Amino acid sequence: MKVLKTLWEISDEIRERLDFELLTIEKTGYPGYFLIVQDFTTKAHHMGVSVGPGRGSAAGSAVAYCIGITNVDPIAYNLLFERFLNPDRVSLPDIDIDFDDEGRAKIIDFVLEKYGESQVAQIITYGTMAAKSSIRDAARVLNLPLHEADRIAKLVPDISLHKLFNLSEEKLKEKLNTDQMQMAAQLKNIAKGNDLSAETLNCAIAIEGSVRNTGIHACGVIITPSDIRDHVPMATAKDSSLLVTQFDNSVVEDAGLLKMDFLGLKTLSIIKDAIALIKEKHDVLIYPDAIPLDDELTYELYQKGATNGTFQFESPGMQKHLRALKPDKFADLIAMNALYRPGPLEYIPNFIARKHGREEISYDLEGMEDYLSETYGITVYQEQVMLLSQKLAGFSKGDADMLRKAMGKKIFSLLEKMKPQFIKGCAERNHDPEIAEKVWKDWEAFAAYAFNKSHSTCYSVIAFHTAYLKAHYPAEYMASVLTHNMNDIKKVTFFMEECKRMHLKVLGPDINESAYKFNVNKKGEIRFGLGAIKGVGEGAVENIVNERAENGYFNSIYDLTKRVELRSVNKRTLENLALSGAFDSFENEHRAMYFHELKEGYTFLNKTIRYGNAYQESLDAPPDLFGSTEGVKLPEPPLPVCDEWERLDLLAREKEVVGIYISGHPLDDYAFEIKHNCNHTIEKFKDLESIKNRDLSFAGIITDVHHKIDKRGNPYGVVLMEDFSDSKEFMFFGEDYLKYKMMMVQGAFVYVKAQVRKRSWNDQLEVKISAINLLSDVLEKLTKSVTLRINLFDVNEVFVDQFKNLIEEHKGPHQLKFHVFDPDESVSVDFLSRSYKVRISKQLIHDIGTLIDVSYKLN
Numbered sequence: 001m002k003v004l005k006t007l008w009e010i011s012d013e014i015r016e017r018l019d020f021e022l023l024t025i026e027k028t029g030y031p032g033y034f035l036i037v038q039d040f041t042t043k044a045h046h047m048g049v050s051v052g053p054g055r056g057s058a059a060g061s062a063v064a065y066c067i068g069i070t071n072v073d074p075i076a077y078n079l080l081f082e083r084f085l086n087p088d089r090v091s092l093p094d095i096d097i098d099f100d101d102e103g104r105a106k107i108i109d110f111v112l113e114k115y116g117e118s119q120v121a122q123i124i125t126y127g128t129m130a131a132k133s134s135i136r137d138a139a140r141v142l143n144l145p146l147h148e149a150d151r152i153a154k155l156v157p158d159i160s161l162h163k164l165f166n167l168s169e170e171k172l173k174e175k176l177n178t179d180q181m182q183m184a185a186q187l188k189n190i191a192k193g194n195d196l197s198a199e200t201l202n203c204a205i206a207i208e209g210s211v212r213n214t215g216i217h218a219c220g221v222i223i224t225p226s227d228i229r230d231h232v233p234m235a236t237a238k239d240s241s242l243l244v245t246q247f248d249n250s251v252v253e254d255a256g257l258l259k260m261d262f263l264g265l266k267t268l269s270i271i272k273d274a275i276a277l278i279k280e281k282h283d284v285l286i287y288p289d290a291i292p293l294d295d296e297l298t299y300e301l302y303q304k305g306a307t308n309g310t311f312q313f314e315s316p317g318m319q320k321h322l323r324a325l326k327p328d329k330f331a332d333l334i335a336m337n338a339l340y341r342p343g344p345l346e347y348i349p350n351f352i353a354r355k356h357g358r359e360e361i362s363y364d365l366e367g368m369e370d371y372l373s374e375t376y377g378i379t380v381y382q383e384q385v386m387l388l389s390q391k392l393a394g395f396s397k398g399d400a401d402m403l404r405k406a407m408g409k410k411i412f413s414l415l416e417k418m419k420p421q422f423i424k425g426c427a428e429r430n431h432d433p434e435i436a437e438k439v440w441k442d443w444e445a446f447a448a449y450a451f452n453k454s455h456s457t458c459y460s461v462i463a464f465h466t467a468y469l470k471a472h473y474p475a476e477y478m479a480s481v482l483t484h485n486m487n488d489i490k491k492v493t494f495f496m497e498e499c500k501r502m503h504l505k506v507l508g509p510d511i512n513e514s515a516y517k518f519n520v521n522k523k524g525e526i527r528f529g530l531g532a533i534k535g536v537g538e539g540a541v542e543n544i545v546n547e548r549a550e551n552g553y554f555n556s557i558y559d560l561t562k563r564v565e566l567r568s569v570n571k572r573t574l575e576n577l578a579l580s581g582a583f584d585s586f587e588n589e590h591r592a593m594y595f596h597e598l599k600e601g602y603t604f605l606n607k608t609i610r611y612g613n614a615y616q617e618s619l620d621a622p623p624d625l626f627g628s629t630e631g632v633k634l635p636e637p638p639l640p641v642c643d644e645w646e647r648l649d650l651l652a653r654e655k656e657v658v659g660i661y662i663s664g665h666p667l668d669d670y671a672f673e674i675k676h677n678c679n680h681t682i683e684k685f686k687d688l689e690s691i692k693n694r695d696l697s698f699a700g701i702i703t704d705v706h707h708k709i710d711k712r713g714n715p716y717g718v719v720l721m722e723d724f725s726d727s728k729e730f731m732f733f734g735e736d737y738l739k740y741k742m743m744m745v746q747g748a749f750v751y752v753k754a755q756v757r758k759r760s761w762n763d764q765l766e767v768k769i770s771a772i773n774l775l776s777d778v779l780e781k782l783t784k785s786v787t788l789r790i791n792l793f794d795v796n797e798v799f800v801d802q803f804k805n806l807i808e809e810h811k812g813p814h815q816l817k818f819h820v821f822d823p824d825e826s827v828s829v830d831f832l833s834r835s836y837k838v839r840i841s842k843q844l845i846h847d848i849g850t851l852i853d854v855s856y857k858l859n
Contacts, residue, residue, distance in 0.1 A: 071289060100269040126248055274477045293464055534659070557608045611636070807836050810839050
């Protein structure tokens, strides 16, 4: 038993708990359930599949911990078994187990093999028609024009059609805002008509809620003691090799069958791959369970809010609270994980203030401190309510769980029934009934938000593991994070920015350093994974990496095609590797060369493939007349001579195959103009409310343009613009379209001024563009002056002479201003040069910086 390997002392209290748990498991008939779960979790460990520490209320079971199902000590964290299972609990227990994404399928295969195909099944799900889909389906059958169906569907507010047409006006006003009420009125008017739109809407009302399709439960698996077809009707599904129940999840449980949840958790895969990289690069083997939960460097990371890429704690709001809280013990993290949800979120400032002594910590009744001290007197967990009800009022374990359920699900009839029991129990233990009444009211207000501590503890453990790896092995951890997000370009971009913030270099793909996944080179730099390149399959990468491991680095494109298997590393693979920059390390070769058209009528890359095939065939040729088996010596043809691609062309092609710019960004050349003239980025348009009525200026490259005609015959334009942060579509109608049509050119670099404001006809927010200029004209046309901030003690005759010569070289139309300050006297004087004007440029600022330490401001 694991219990013998822990620091537990088998006290009478612990022995009593174990006996209680075992007796409850026996009485409720679940020993087999526990043993099956223990069987496949143990097998997972033997197979090298990562298993989570547990999730949900099952982590409160000391028996589950002892037999290795969960991995968090419930005694140490005051986790309760009765939150998971007790003799009074009617609902079935549910042990949810997390596996790493790649290992989950292996465990299901093991269960299938061990228990038999006729005794294992997945669970069906039924998809029903929602309001908008029922409108669109009805419209398709009745041949209502698509644009009209779309118009009606977009009028549906966030409510079902059944409620919209059956609730009274007063009830609707409680659920909908003014705009939504107007939309509801339009729908009701349409339904009253006699046309095809009315018929469609009325049909949609009738079919709303009907079963539309079937699917498979994401993680639920049924295991039965005999042929599953003896218990529930079965079906087959094209998406599953297993049998599928015809009953959905709720009915399966009502039928008395136990569901095992095999959950895939990407974070476990991230941890697993990071640990493998750490072992490979540093020869250090880390066991997650051995990571100390009091590690100072990890808490420093949390205190800085530097949690991007870690589990559970990475949202901007959470990071802000972590910086204020400055957690220094694991209990703080468990509490924050539980509090950062709608509802209890408002208690976080009090929690932080109490931790730092800015708010008094008080306890209403004697004995409450025992269970509330770790959360500074604030009730955060359901388990705290359960333990306190037992301590203060003598509730049984079953009653305590019933109270937790009544408060959490707001079962007011049950609360009314249990309140006198609580007040009476408190009085019997010499607690003031009036204060007991206050405690009860506080619980009623907050216990609906109280969280399952077992789940919060388990997931905080996983979170701490990710933060520990990020703090101690940042390159290996972030490489793993990038690997497990490489199919989501926006996330790859986000995490590459995080690497930049951490001063970690992320290098582009390289044929001699990259693997399929992101990895770390000898210098500690992250190298882009070849698997992140479009059209480059795992088989091709495996062939390249194996050949490189056996026979050394590739030194040219010819060396590559001579050595790899060209049926898997085919033409498309080689083309995309070249476009991504994977061959940039080859001497005297550049990307344009591979696509250069030769006089033979094909590209140079084609020629290298032909050469490689010919070379490999020569190795298989029979011995010559003299018995030699060395094959024919094939000289490598000369490299073609051609111009390199322009930088923008190269970056555009690179983005085609990788999805992002790696070796640079088209806007890099305008970084100076953007830094000093823009107050906004495209990414910030995600939250229009926060930037309403502000004057915004931003810059970007136009990556796509569409000129269209609306249904009334009026022209309009759709422009896709991209900056360093994100991309967004902007639409231009009427006069705006005519005004800016000439600027809508794909590849144009533009500087835009705009404002977010309400539309005149429906009060919805929109981005209203007020000016578009070429980014190259910004310094020349839109900047009026430069102000140089200079220390008085740096001004001398030598500087004045040098500065005078410098500004002679940069004559231009912009005013030159000075802000000269005396650091000792804290005084300053502003000057305007009447004799000299300059042309503002990056070069001017650079040249001034070589003479003197100066800051500047463009106006």
